[in-house]
Amino acid sequence: MAWNFQELFGQIGDQFKNLFETINAETREGGFAALITPVDPFNRSDWLTPLIGAAGMISVLLLSGLVVGSLAVALAGFLALCFVLAEVFGYEMSVAMPTSA
Numbered sequence: 001m002a003w004n005f006q007e008l009f010g011q012i013g014d015q016f017k018n019l020f021e022t023i024n025a026e027t028r029e030g031g032f033a034a035l036i037t038p039v040d041p042f043n044r045s046d047w048l049t050p051l052i053g054a055a056g057m058i059s060v061l062l063l064s065g066l067v068v069g070s071l072a073v074a075l076a077g078f079l080a081l082c083f084v085l086a087e088v089f090g091y092e093m094s095v096a097m098p099t100s101a
Helices: 005-029 048-087
Strands: none
Touching: none
């Protein structure tokens, strides 16, 4: 099995290009504005609606940071477990990389 990295990176680049084109198209059409606009009982006030939308976006960002922090803690725990298994109990762990034939 031969690895063609040029083709792989070309496909990844095309995927990112399509992603950014889709985001630009949605932004031009106002599609993302519907995602951050509050629903009916909270969008009646002209000055409170942007505050509620901003508070929603800030809460999404904070919760995303919490998820990333939890992932980092879980990864650190897994690495500590691997260290204890390898150094204290003598288990050997290895990862086999695919090789071309």
